[in-house]
Amino acid sequence: MIPPKPEARGDKVSLRQYMRLFRQDILSAQPARLYRAWMAEFRTPFFRSYLINQPDLVQTVLKDRPDDFPKSGRISEGLRPLLGNSVFLTNGEVWKRQRRIIDPAFEGGRLRDTFGAMWAASQAAVARLDGQVGQAVEIEEVTSHAAADVIFRTLFSIPIEHEVAARVFTRFREYQREQPILNIAAFIPLPRWFPRFFSRRTRETAAEIRALITGLTAARMDEIKAGTAPDDLATKIMTTRDPQTGETFSINEMVDQVAIFFLAGHETSASALAWTLYLMALYPDWQEKVAAEAQALDVYDFSAASRLKISRDVFRETLRLYPPVPMMVREASCPESFRDRQVPKGAQLVLSPWHLHRHERLWENPDGFDPDRWQTENGKTCQRNAYIPFSAGPRVCTGAGFAMIEGPLILSMILLRFRVERIAGRDPVPVAHLTVRSRDGIWLRLTHR
Numbered sequence: 001m002i003p004p005k006p007e008a009r010g011d012k013v014s015l016r017q018y019m020r021l022f023r024q025d026i027l028s029a030q031p032a033r034l035y036r037a038w039m040a041e042f043r044t045p046f047f048r049s050y051l052i053n054q055p056d057l058v059q060t061v062l063k064d065r066p067d068d069f070p071k072s073g074r075i076s077e078g079l080r081p082l083l084g085n086s087v088f089l090t091n092g093e094v095w096k097r098q099r100r101i102i103d104p105a106f107e108g109g110r111l112r113d114t115f116g117a118m119w120a121a122s123q124a125a126v127a128r129l130d131g132q133v134g135q136a137v138e139i140e141e142v143t144s145h146a147a148a149d150v151i152f153r154t155l156f157s158i159p160i161e162h163e164v165a166a167r168v169f170t171r172f173r174e175y176q177r178e179q180p181i182l183n184i185a186a187f188i189p190l191p192r193w194f195p196r197f198f199s200r201r202t203r204e205t206a207a208e209i210r211a212l213i214t215g216l217t218a219a220r221m222d223e224i225k226a227g228t229a230p231d232d233l234a235t236k237i238m239t240t241r242d243p244q245t246g247e248t249f250s251i252n253e254m255v256d257q258v259a260i261f262f263l264a265g266h267e268t269s270a271s272a273l274a275w276t277l278y279l280m281a282l283y284p285d286w287q288e289k290v291a292a293e294a295q296a297l298d299v300y301d302f303s304a305a306s307r308l309k310i311s312r313d314v315f316r317e318t319l320r321l322y323p324p325v326p327m328m329v330r331e332a333s334c335p336e337s338f339r340d341r342q343v344p345k346g347a348q349l350v351l352s353p354w355h356l357h358r359h360e361r362l363w364e365n366p367d368g369f370d371p372d373r374w375q376t377e378n379g380k381t382c383q384r385n386a387y388i389p390f391s392a393g394p395r396v397c398t399g400a401g402f403a404m405i406e407g408p409l410i411l412s413m414i415l416l417r418f419r420v421e422r423i424a425g426r427d428p429v430p431v432a433h434l435t436v437r438s439r440d441g442i443w444l445r446l447t448h449r
Ligand code: HEM
Pocket: 087, 088, 089, 099, 260, 261, 264, 265, 266, 268, 269, 272, 323, 324, 325, 328, 329, 388, 389, 390, 391, 394, 395, 396, 397, 398, 399, 400, 402, 403, 407
């Protein structure tokens, strides 16, 4: 059985139909030809956008000339009230400065220090699941909880049960329900003069989340000054000086970054883990291989992460089939000529991990689940040229290395203790708003191993 794939729409639809489809799901709103095309153009009366699949053009935009293709401002509309001036939204010098301060906290050496917190979160997730054996479990809920726990433990040394952490988690969910993040404005941009409204509720929820995070950050600043701060990611980021200016983040700037770590770090990892667990139920032979690898572990320290090779290949293959961030949008800051087409200044460039990862002219067996592919020539070539679940280039996901430890670890720990099974008639249907989720959740049944 092929893993679930949304049905593509027909080739010709009106703008009105496209907008309607897009609101339901950005994946099924796209035509099937995008799985074969190198580049596709969308023209409307207001704007032009181009989807780019050709590997060397993807490289031009993300790696070779990223300054000429800044992040499109349109995509951030829904996020401003919550994220302020976070690294996810900024461009140019402000963004460069923020990355200089943040990046050292996520380097390999530091990741080693976060392992203990990730490990504790994986054990807590397994303990929570123990009570649900035999029942139908909505697994996205479980992975969302686990990923939020990882973020709070690694960033602020507090578990998700902590009063503030738990409130931030619940309020974030409300915010996302009210304000779908990858909103239609990115693809069907409204004219710039068109006013943007956020409901009072959206603003209030954003303000409440920010107040909670400000409390945590200010308390941490006091601990740093008193010399009593724990050695976690928050302390590392807040004490890192920009090598060019010598400045550290102010509390306000740190609040913006914490908000994005929480949002980018928890939604995405949760989505990837939930899809991985579903695929394990669909392919029990792979499930057994992951469990056997976990059983063979004798020490549970950072070195364990590098020994979970099968788990990593399985997780990597899930990120190919269900990239949590299905599309990214950039803007051409000057006129370009791509594949002999004139791309005007201001045009939106859509990079679609979803389509690139299933491109029929690049991948062997593009829609199949095959974790062994990463050892093949085709898999290795495609991993270099056509695999961008974390984006690529200087703007690559800050948490890529972090997520590639967290995901396989939690997966292995869950499968070490439980078997997961599909529930007849309840296979998931992928849909995408900000992240790739299932329309009606991902339902699995767990049994003890
Ligand atoms: C499986 C898990 C994850 C996936 C698939 C993922 C994917 C991505 C992608 C595709 C982007 C680029 C978006 C764009 O440029 O439009 C991104 C950016 C980002 N991610 Fe992740 N991410 C994951 C986990 C994390 C984690 C765990 C953290 C932090 C703890 C994190 C923090 C960030 C930040 C701060 C950015 C903005 C970087 C910038 O614009 O300079 N992500 N992520």
